[in-house]
Amino acid sequence: ENTSELRPTHPLAIAPVVAPAASVDGFAKQFLQNLNFDQGVTLSTSDVNDQYLALAYTVRDYLMARWFDDRAQQKAQQNKTVCYLSAEYLLGRQLDNNLLASRLTDIATEALAQCGIDIDDLRQVEIEPGLGNGGLGRLAACFIDSLATMSVPTIGYGIRYEYGIFRQAFADGQQIEQPDAWLRMGSPWDFAHPEAAQTISFAGTTETYDDDGVERTRWVPEWNVLAVPYNMMVPGYHNGRVNTLRLWRAVATNAFDLHTFNSGDYVESVRAQTFAENISKVLYPEDSTPQGKELRLQQQYFFVAASIADFIGNVLPDDFDIEKLPERVIFQLNDTHPVIGVPELMRVLVDEKKLEWDAAWAITQKCFAYTCHTLLPEALEVWSVDLLGRLLPRHLEIIYRINDEFLLEVRERFGDDEMLIRNMSIIGEHPSRSVRMAYLATVAGSKVNGVAELHSQLLRDNVLKDFAEMWPDKFTNVTNGVTPRRFLRLANPELSDLITEALGAGWTVDLERLRGLEALADDVDFRERFAAVKASNKRRLSRVLEARGEAPLDDGHMLDVMIKRLHEYKRQTLKVLHIVSTYEGIVSGRLDVDAVQPRTFLFGAKAAPGYGMAKRIIHLINAVGEVVSADERVKGKLKVLYPANYNVTLAERIIPAADLSEQISLAGKEASGTGNMKLALNGALTIGTDDGANVEIRKLVGDDNFFLFGMSEPEVEALWAEGYRPADFYQDDEELRRAIDLIASGAFSDGDRSVFEPLVSNLLYDDRFMALADFRSYLDAQDRVDAAYADQDSWVRSAILNVARSGYFSSDRAMRDYLERIWHATPVS
Ligand code: TH1
Secondary structure (H helix, E strand, O other): OOOOOOOOOOHHHHOOOOOOOOOHHHHHHHHHHHHHHHOOOOOOOOOHHHHHHHHHHHHHHHHHHHHHHHHHHHHHOOOOEEEEEOOOEEOOOOHHHHHHHOOOHHHHHHHHHHOOOOHHHHHOOOOOOEEOOOHHHHHHHHHHHHHHHOOOOEEEEEEOOOEOOOEEEEEOOEEEEEOOOOOOOOOOOEEEOHHHOEEEEEOOEEEEEEEOOEEEEEEEOOEEEEEEEEEEEEEOOOOOOEEEEEEEEEEEOHHHHHHOOOOOOHHHHHHHHHHHHHHHOEOOOOOOOOOOOHHHHHHHHHHHHHHHHHHHHHHOOOOOOHHHHHHHEEEEEEOOOOOOHHHHHHHHHHHHOOOOHHHHHHHHHHHEEEEOOOOOHHHOOEEEHHHHHHHOHHHHHHHHHHHHHHHHHHHHHHOOOHHHHHHHOOEEOOOOOEEEHHHHHHHHOOOEEEOOHHHHHHHHHHHOHHHHHHOHHHEEEOOOOEOHHHHHHHOOHHHHHHHHHHHOHHHHOOHHHHHHHHHHHHOHHHHHHHHHHHHHHHHHHHHHHHHOOOOOOOOOOEEEEEEOOOOHHHOHHHHHHHHHHHHHHHHHOOOOHHHOOOEEEEEEOOOOOOOHHHHHHHHHHHHHHHHHHHOHHHOOOEEEEOOOOOOHHHHHHHHHHOOEEEEOOOOOOOOOOOHHHHHHHOOOEEEEOOOOOHHHHHHHHOHHHEEEOOOOHHHHHHHHHHOOOHHHHHHHOHHHHHHHHHHHOOOOOOOOOOOOHHHHHHHHHOOOOOHHHHHHHHHHHHHHHHHHHHOHHHHHHHHHHHHHOOHHHEHHHHHHHHHHHHHOOOOOO
């Protein structure tokens, strides 16, 4: 805003902002200018990082004018803004996505070539912002891409972690974690706005006071930090729209060290700054397993309070009537991580805006909706009342009052059923008093949704059963989706070209058009070309792996991939048992090695650093891989590859090359999965359980094009109820016994039986995720896979049908569902 008394007179100062010319000359000029005047180097003295940064600035420059417009429009419009509140955004590299969105790829490539630069060399330099753990964070990134592409006014709010998800390395087959210093080489895609910082308070006490005859409460905090926004552009695909991703960074306030830590000790006061700035220092590397740590609650409150204050104070016009808030915003809660926003909005409305409690509550309920992403009981976040009350005393009071009024409603509705009251209370009493964040979100939200049909059903039937009975209309499903821009158009250019040639270009924003490929599945020529693309993608992946110092892929191998976080419920162990069993079959002579279908098993997975069992499984995969890949008796038929540090960038290379997609979680445990969608969309066939979105994938692609195995969710429940004894399965299945015995014997640990003993005894005597119970069914399904792969014509046909029938899994469709069922917002023209 120009606040100066002077009025601008220069013609350039009053003209609208214009983008550089969208031509090779225009691009080259802007690039060189940025290299010279922003990077401070000449072309001949620049290195590849200078060039990358100048390129990024240039792409940014093209998007800038639209971004100004869209932000101005956001303020002026009457539309609802979707505020997506998420602790994680797993964005992946930005350069190619932004070039694609703004139609600059060819121009940039040519302009750089004329400067003597190969754009591919610059692509390699970008460090992806890994501000998420896995599916939940990647989903948020897909959603904001789709919302921009659909011209829905959206602000993604989150945290600008200084260190994202750790870099994984292996030492002797075991995971080691290294800090992800993604900002070290510069961060050209975001803009700091220190002038728009919010002050975020913590701790202290509450007090009542007389406000002109009305008794009110106020919070007297003890310390605070500044939340500084960093804006990133979120360009829509070919529609000129640019939305905003606003990530908050914690910076110490002066008041901070003065207030609490003023000891006259300079060193102490600098230490205090570090304490404040720790809040946005690092992403918690736990996926679906909350740790209940104080710093984590600080992070949550920090970004949510800043976001709410920003939206009300900066995005809405100054004279905005706060009672109309639900007309202008929906805060979508990405799992429970931002749920502390509920009492925060109440505090703002009641304590600051001085609304009556009931009016404030009516507004709050309309402004929030909650997406639940899990069913694992240990993943449902709870905060100890002690901790929450110490860090956010006013919020705890508000939560208590919300709960009191809610429980009155329960009594009115269901009578004085004390058991029910205890079960539904937002405050849990055992083992110690805690706030159940999922319940708070459910009570406060206008809608609660699961992320796949089965998951939403299980939420209604089990986890949130009583709530679903009380408010049946509150519950809905929105099946997850993935962005076709990044995961088909960018990741798989050759398949994209083939599709465009067959169907025209519209599929990128209307993925159901892929249906048109069905007719081509029986076309011999098309099948050949499709197969050639897959082969080419495998060669590309092979080069990528070699460049990372891994073994290349062998020709003629089926590429069998399992890429996802390492978690017991996902059952990487079941995959290992299949590999070990096949290997054991070969070395014992049970299987004729010459008849074995050559396969490369490719794993990509990080384990939470504190998750001991997951780390042991990583060790086992690497150990088995080393032995199996090197054993001459196997004659090169089985290879195991486990490239370290699986991330979005690597996923974009693996997925287009995959033949087989492993989606083998225990039924009822994987809420949705999204890798399953990306792989099907790129023509991999799925071997999977009836779990999460697998159910919908199978329904759409058809049983003939999907390898189903394993217990169904009700069968899982029944087996638990009857008492699951994994050792029985071990006793009754000779192949299973031999596979487990081989691991236990030390065959993969230089004869040392102790290395994998905890893993083996866990399988035999606990096996929470019933790998042994599903083993036989899994092996049978793998036999069907081998038989199917032997008939390449029919395999390729199935692969094409997988692509053709995966249009439903576009995140554009998911966004339409959210808009219709939850947000009641509309795109702007
Ligand atoms: C994942 C789910 O496990 C996965 O099934 C789903 O496809 C994905 O979310 C997107 O909906 C989850 N990730 C997390 C991460 C944390 C906490 C809970 C979940 S659920 C930190």
